[in-house]
Amino acid sequence: MARLDYLLGNFVSWQLLVSSECQSWSHFLVKGRAMPAVMLAAMSVLLFAFAAMTLWWTMHAWRTPETLAATRFAAPDGTHDLTFSLLVPARHEEEVLEHTVARLMTATHTDLEILIIVGHDDPGTAAVAEKIAATDPARIRVITDTNVPKNKPKALNTALPHCRGAVVGVFDAEDQVHPDLLAHVDSAFRATGADVVQGGVQLINFHSSWFSLHNCLEYFFWFRSRLHLHARKGFIPLGGNTVFVRTEVLRAAGGWDGTCLAEDCDLGVRLSCVGAKVVVAYESAIVTKEETPDTLMSLLKQRTRWNQGFLQVLRKRDWKRLPTMRQRMLARYTLTGPFVQAFSAVAIPIGLYIGLVMDVPVNVALLTFTPVVPMIATLMFQIVGLRDFGQQYGLRIRALHYARLVLGAFPYALVLSLAAVRAVWREWTGKNNWELTKHVGAHLPQGGEPVLEGAAA
Numbered sequence: 001m002a003r004l005d006y007l008l009g010n011f012v013s014w015q016l017l018v019s020s021e022c023q024s025w026s027h028f029l030v031k032g033r034a035m036p037a038v039m040l041a042a043m044s045v046l047l048f049a050f051a052a053m054t055l056w057w058t059m060h061a062w063r064t065p066e067t068l069a070a071t072r073f074a075a076p077d078g079t080h081d082l083t084f085s086l087l088v089p090a091r092h093e094e095e096v097l098e099h100t101v102a103r104l105m106t107a108t109h110t111d112l113e114i115l116i117i118v119g120h121d122d123p124g125t126a127a128v129a130e131k132i133a134a135t136d137p138a139r140i141r142v143i144t145d146t147n148v149p150k151n152k153p154k155a156l157n158t159a160l161p162h163c164r165g166a167v168v169g170v171f172d173a174e175d176q177v178h179p180d181l182l183a184h185v186d187s188a189f190r191a192t193g194a195d196v197v198q199g200g201v202q203l204i205n206f207h208s209s210w211f212s213l214h215n216c217l218e219y220f221f222w223f224r225s226r227l228h229l230h231a232r233k234g235f236i237p238l239g240g241n242t243v244f245v246r247t248e249v250l251r252a253a254g255g256w257d258g259t260c261l262a263e264d265c266d267l268g269v270r271l272s273c274v275g276a277k278v279v280v281a282y283e284s285a286i287v288t289k290e291e292t293p294d295t296l297m298s299l300l301k302q303r304t305r306w307n308q309g310f311l312q313v314l315r316k317r318d319w320k321r322l323p324t325m326r327q328r329m330l331a332r333y334t335l336t337g338p339f340v341q342a343f344s345a346v347a348i349p350i351g352l353y354i355g356l357v358m359d360v361p362v363n364v365a366l367l368t369f370t371p372v373v374p375m376i377a378t379l380m381f382q383i384v385g386l387r388d389f390g391q392q393y394g395l396r397i398r399a400l401h402y403a404r405l406v407l408g409a410f411p412y413a414l415v416l417s418l419a420a421v422r423a424v425w426r427e428w429t430g431k432n433n434w435e436l437t438k439h440v441g442a443h444l445p446q447g448g449e450p451v452l453e454g455a456a457a
Contacts, residue, residue: 043347044368050340051374053333059381061225071228073281076180076187084112084182085165085247089145089155090173091119091436094128097173101132101140104171109182113164117143117155151434152240153256153263160255169244171288177242178286185244188279195249195276196268198227199242200287204393206401211299212292213404214412217382219290220389224282230334231280235319235327237310237334238268238278242288249276260316261432262309269313269331273321284392293437300419301435307338307423308432315427338420345417379409 061071086104090097097116104114116129126142133140143162147154156170167189171177181199188197200223206216223239230236243264253270256263271278293299313319319331386405390397426432 041364041367044370046340047344047347047371048374050344051371051378055374055378055381057226057229058221058378059225060229067228071224071280071282073184073188073283073286074191076183077191079190080109080111080183080186082111082167082186082189083165084109084167084169084186084244085163086112086114086169086171087117087156087159087163088114088171088173089117089152089159090125090129091122091150091155092125093173094124097125097128098132100171100173100175100177103175103177103179105136105139106179107177107182108179109186111165112139112182114140115143115159115162116140117145117159119150119155120144120146121150147258149433151258151261153260154258156263157255157258160251163247166247167244168247168250170241172241172290174290175241176289178288181242181286181288184281184283184286188281189244189246192279193277194279195246196238196271196278197244198231198236198239198278198280199244200224200282200284201239201242202284202287202289202393203292204289205291206389206395208292208294209296210404210408211296211412211415213386213401214408215292215299217385217389217405220385223280223287227280228282230330231278233327233330234275234324235272235322235330235334236268236278236280237262237265237313238271240264245271259432260309260312261305261434262313265309266313266316266318269319272327273318275323296415298437300415300422302437303416303419304422304426305435307341307420308427310335310338311423311427312432338423341417341420342424345414345421379406382409 061068088097088100088104101114101116104112116132118126118129120126126144129142133142141162143159145155145158147158160168167185169182169185185197185199188194201219202223203212203216203219206213227236227239240263245267249271253267253274257266260266268278293302314332314335319335320328322328322331382405383402386397386401389395
């Protein structure tokens with residue numbers, strides 16, 4: 001009898017709740033204010049889905065021990081069969097260029113040539129490049145890019161006809177490259193039959209600013225995990241450097257798109273469409289180390305360029321030639337990411353306005369909190385990832401850094417969203433000039449670095 005009273009009581013309570021909600025919705029319909037609530041609910045569901053999917057893909061490498069182990073380079077077999085042409089485009093980067101080439105020349109795999117690409121209107125960088133080339137003219141050459149206007153893909157295409165190696169590799173002028181990297185890449189090509197090998201890139205100066213820590217973790221998760229998922233699925237937006245492509249495959253693809261602001265992503269999409277085999281490997285001991293943008297405005301412009309490049313690739317529609325529906329859906333989701341980020345920048349203040357100014361049904365108000373769940377989960381995952389990042393690179397992670405991670409999470413997300421809005425606006429208005437990211441060498445050790453013989457003379 002007591003149980004019956006309990007069930008009847010709950011039934012009556014449920015009826016009252018439903019009646020209350022129905023009256024609430026009827027109130028909105030009568031008042032003509034249902035649309036804002038519907039919009040708020042739809043925005044919440046969309047943001048939740050995007051955040052949850054992104055988190056799931058970011059965690060790819062850590063799902064099982066076997067998955068994590070498969071992301072690493074296999075030990076090289078000691079055989080050096082391939083020859084490499086390493087392209088180093090440099091523009092107004094006199095301060096860091098010599099260090100990068102000096103590191104490349106310490107490679108344990110010696111069958112290589114280095115092509116430094118400089119602009120005809122950049123005499124400062126050209127002078128440094130010529131001085132470097134004079135130290136080993138048999139293996140270091142300077143290629144002059146006469147294109148106007150200038151950008152990275154045009155510079156790379158200028159050098160492509162001059163490549164003599166079986167594999168073309170791309171590095172940025174500020175890269176700190178490990179001497180054993182080419183040996184691992186050579187072995188990976190031969191062991192897997194790959195057309196492309198994408199190595200790891202890691203921003204390392206996490207202590208430089210409040211946003212540099214977040215930037216470093218982004219690279220850590222992208223190259224450590226997310227790119228491996230894309231390679232496995234057969235659709236991959238390649239990284240901008242530490243990427244190696246068989247020369248014949250690259251030439252057959254027509255090189256890089258000289259009009260695209262994300263030439264690396266575009267090349268990956270086009271190679272994916274023709275079924276090229278891409279192998280991604282990440283080994284913390286031999287990653288290419290880079291620096292974060294030195295100012296917040298530089299970060300904003302860099303992210304704007306990348307986002308706009310993704311939108312350009314989306315608009316080109318090459319991805320529609322991917323053989324399977326799953327690959328095309330993955331491509332569409334990935335390339336429309338800037339739209340979603342831009343949408344979040346607009347949706348969040350709208351949602352706050354509706355929630356604070358207007359009355360909404362209880363279930364809608366509760367629904368607005370759903371995007372917070374994957375966001376909190378992402379933050380927890382980043383906290384664990386920061387600890388792993390410190391262990392992988394022998395960096396001392398202190399309480400201050402964890403505090404920066406937590407307190408800076410929302411401001412950093414806001415910066416990325418603003419960059420996406422700016423990218424959408426630039427693409428809409430037809431502005432596609434290349435905004436160069438300045439490099440100051442914040443990631444470089446202060447002493448004990450290699451110097452090219454004769455370069456200091």
